[in-house]
Amino acid sequence: MKTDDLITMLSTQVEPVDRNRMGRSLALGVAFAAAVAALATLATFGVRSDLDHVHSLTYMIGKLTFTLTVVVIATIYLLRLARPGGERETSLLVLAAPFLAVMMLGALTLSTAPRSHWDHAVLGTHWIECIISIPLIAVVPFALTIWAMRHAMPTDLRRAGAAAGLVAGGLSATGYALHCIDDSMPFVALWYGATIALCAVTGALLGPRLLRW
Amino acid sequence: MTANETELKALMLASLAGDGRSHHELLVRLSGYLRGFYRGRLSHTGRSVSEAEDLVQEALMAIHTGRHTYDQAAPLMPWVHAIARYKLLDYLRRTRLTVTDVGLDHAEDITAVDDHAGAESAFDLGRLLARLPERMRRAIELVKIEGLSVAEAAARCGASESAIKVNIHRGLKALGMEIAREGKP
Structure with a gap:
């Protein structure tokens, strides 16, 4: 095939391009992912029952602040990574910032608490439920985010996959935080942080396969 | 390169608005850029001219079908270069060549030459x-x-x-x- 012939074919009957198309499908994908994560947690666990206590509400808002910060940063990066060359505008440090912040707060809490409280502060009451639920709830949101990303052309498939995993993990953790009654900072830093990071790593591993174009 | 950028970006914006003639002109000029880029990279590996042309056509297809991913506020050539580079890396992966074979690390230093001869793929x-x-x-x-x-x-x-x-x-x-x-x- 002559390249000139290909160009002639591609230039025949050119249609105007909808400049918002990619942003729209990504926004739609993330919105569906958020809905699925919220519904999955509410259907399985329901909202925590002690919200009439001011403390519980405060702690829940604290956890949601962390998970939603992760979601917002990851979504912004997803939008950047969707375009060829977008990886130049990403920095690992920014992505890691919310995780580092909760780790520091967690370490601070432990350092001021007596040793005998450490076990409970780190393990809480439901750490196993937490590390199983967050990755499981993230599966469908991850698929939806990847589906949306396939309308784009990321040129760094590892980072794009990692961002999709981070969005899914962050949304899943947000949903789970509505139910979770373990409120200690070290618990959030370790189990939330680790499971969301696991989702990001999984995304980075799957990205080159799922997002190739 | 800077003069190119201004002209090519103007063509791109017109093409995104649905102007077929600008789209044609844009693709012709980008094909020259891509050809220089790929021939330069592949010449180190002793691969044929037609393989470079395969890549030119692959990249042109990607530029065409993915033009909605171009951010109209950003310069055009970094976007084109990212696509060209991605397609080259994808090709290397498929053919099990390595980056050192083609010296991709220097890609940014070398201004791709415009080259229009023998433009036929397999x-x-x-x-x-x-x-x-x-x-x-x-x-x-x-x-x-x-x-x-x-x-x-x-x-x-x-x-x-x-x-x-x-x-x-x-x-x-x-x-x-x-x-x-x-x-x-």
């Missing part, structure tokens, strides 16, 4: 089209090859205009994937 458009699903192949043949308008093609196929547009877009994307698959030596 692909056969008819054969590639034949592998597409009927509705996509038909939409591409009617609009992109015979030059009917989308409305005329819709009437001819008894489909809606948006269905024709979607089939053309998906078909060209699939065609790009077929080229990538075929390009595996």
Whole structure:
């Protein structure tokens, strides 16, 4: 095939391009992912029952602040990574910032608490439920985010996959935080942080396969 | 490169607004840039000129089907270069060459030369089209090859205009994937 012939074919009957198309499908994908994560947690666990206590509400808002910060940063990066060359505008440090912040707060809490409280502060009451639920709830949101990303052309498939995993993990953790009654900072830093990071790593591993174009 | 950027970006903006002539001009000029880029990279590996042309066509297809991913506020050439680079890395992965074979690390230093000679790939458009699903192949043949308008093609196929547009877009994307698959030596 002559390249000139290909160009002639591609230039025949050119249609105007909808400049918002990619942003729209990504926004739609993330919105569906958020809905699925919220519904999955509410259907399985329901909202925590002690919200009439001011403390519980405060702690829940604290956890949601962390998970939603992760979601917002990851979504912004997803939008950047969707375009060829977008990886130049990403920095690992920014992505890691919310995780580092909760780790520091967690370490601070432990350092001021007596040793005998450490076990409970780190393990809480439901750490196993937490590390199983967050990755499981993230599966469908991850698929939806990847589906949306396939309308784009990321040129760094590892980072794009990692961002999709981070969005899914962050949304899943947000949903789970509505139910979770373990409120200690070290618990959030370790189990939330680790499971969301696991989702990001999984995304980075799957990205080159799922997002190739 | 800077003069190029201004002119090429103007062509790109016109093409995104639906101007076929600008789109043609843009693709012709970018094909020259891509050809210089790929020939320069592949010449180190002793690969044939037609393999470079395979990559030129793959990249052109990607530029065409992915032009909605271009941010109109940003410069054009970094976007084109990212696509060209991605397609080269993808090709290296498929053919098990390594980055050191082609010296990609220096890609940014070398201004790709404009080169228009011998621009023919090993692909056969008819054969590639034949592998597409009927509705996509038909939409591409009617609009992109015979030059009917989308409305005329819709009437001819008894489909809606948006269905024709979607089939053309998906078909060209699939065609790009077929080229990538075929390009595996």
